[in-house]
Amino acid sequence: MSWASWSEFIAMGGQGAYVWSAFVMCAVALALEPWLLALRRRNIVGYLRNGARRD
Amino acid sequence: MPMSISASLRYAAPQAFYPLAGRLAPWFAAAAALAAAAGLYVAFFVAPTDAQQGEVYRIIFVHVPAAWMSMFIYVVMAFWAAIGLALNTRLSFMLAHALAPTGALFAFLALWTGAIWGKPTWGTWWVWDARLTSELILLFLYLGYVALNAAIDDPRRADRACALLALAGAVNVPVIYYSVQWWNTLHQGASVSLTRAPSMAGTMLTGMILMAAAFWMYSIAMALARVRCVILEREQESAWAEAQFGGELQARPV
Numbered sequence: 001m002s003w004a005s006w007s008e009f010i011a012m013g014g015q016g017a018y019v020w021s022a023f024v025m026c027a028v029a030l031a032l033e034p035w036l037l038a039l040r041r042r043n044i045v046g047y048l049r050n051g052a053r054r055d
Numbered sequence: 056m057p058m059s060i061s062a063s064l065r066y067a068a069p070q071a072f073y074p075l076a077g078r079l080a081p082w083f084a085a086a087a088a089l090a091a092a093a094g095l096y097v098a099f100f101v102a103p104t105d106a107q108q109g110e111v112y113r114i115i116f117v118h119v120p121a122a123w124m125s126m127f128i129y130v131v132m133a134f135w136a137a138i139g140l141a142l143n144t145r146l147s148f149m150l151a152h153a154l155a156p157t158g159a160l161f162a163f164l165a166l167w168t169g170a171i172w173g174k175p176t177w178g179t180w181w182v183w184d185a186r187l188t189s190e191l192i193l194l195f196l197y198l199g200y201v202a203l204n205a206a207i208d209d210p211r212r213a214d215r216a217c218a219l220l221a222l223a224g225a226v227n228v229p230v231i232y233y234s235v236q237w238w239n240t241l242h243q244g245a246s247v248s249l250t251r252a253p254s255m256a257g258t259m260l261t262g263m264i265l266m267a268a269a270f271w272m273y274s275i276a277m278a279l280a281r282v283r284c285v286i287l288e289r290e291q292e293s294a295w296a297e298a299q300f301g302g303e304l305q306a307r308p309v
Binding site: 001002003009012013014015016018019021022023025026029030033034037040041044045047048049 | 099102111114167175283284287288
């Protein structure tokens with residue numbers, strides 16, 4: 001599939017709003033999950049690091 | 056090979072699996088990125104325009120892999136729940152816990168991309184047909200699993216309650232898969248099945264397989280990263296967990 005121009009690629013034959021909202025939601029969701037996991041990890045690692053003060 | 060089986064059983068201990076998961080996760084994440092790059096290239100620059108649907112059909116490259124993963128992750132989650140109940144291995148329950156949020160994510164994405172695809176092709180975002188409704192139930196099962204786990208304070212009781220929910224809900228997976236055959240659904244039948252040759256263009260299938268591989272590798276990477284969090288949270292009172300981060304060393308008075 002070769003697109004004549006960048007704007008034609010974005011337009012997706014007039015159905016760009018459907019195509020891109022599907023793909024963008026996937027991209028957002030699949031970026032959000034590792035980010036939330038990194039926060040969760042920072043939380044528990046920080047807790048374990050402060051073990052001295054807890055004891 | 057009984058030697059290697061007994062050697063790998065060593066990793067049934069959360070403490071032993073923790074560093075292994077940490078070593079494996081980046082490789083699965085890298086594989087996911089590579090497969091996604093190749094899959095998106097095929098999806099947008101190789102696969103032709105669909106004769107009937109035009110360009111909107113390209114949603115298939117995320118919709119079908121997301122739907123596949125939402126069902127597959129549930130089966131794997133129910134498998135670990137069953138192993139946990141049968142053998143009372145703590146790591147099995149932890150793996151099931153680690154899979155649930157990723158499964159919920161893919162169930163949500165399957166529904167979201169499906170609704171967006173349904174509007175231009177069926178004329179509606181949503182219809183209560185058997186395929187869509189059973190997939191929605193799958194999302195609720197995942198969310199119920201996560202909520203149940205969070206609601207029970209005693210982790211060992213939470214493990215068992217969640218495992219029972221996962222096993223009971225497993226009956227929904229074949230219902231989703233066969234719903235398009237058992238009932239008269241607006242949703243189309245499978246274009247790719249285990250028993251027939253696929254009824255779609257070769258490049259479309261290639262793109263879909265690549266995206267499915269990307270989502271699969273991503274899911275493994277996320278499950279491994281999350282199970283590491285679960286292990287640390289569960290074992291936070293143990294010496295080895297604190298020693299990972301120097302907590303134990305500081306705790307000892309000099």
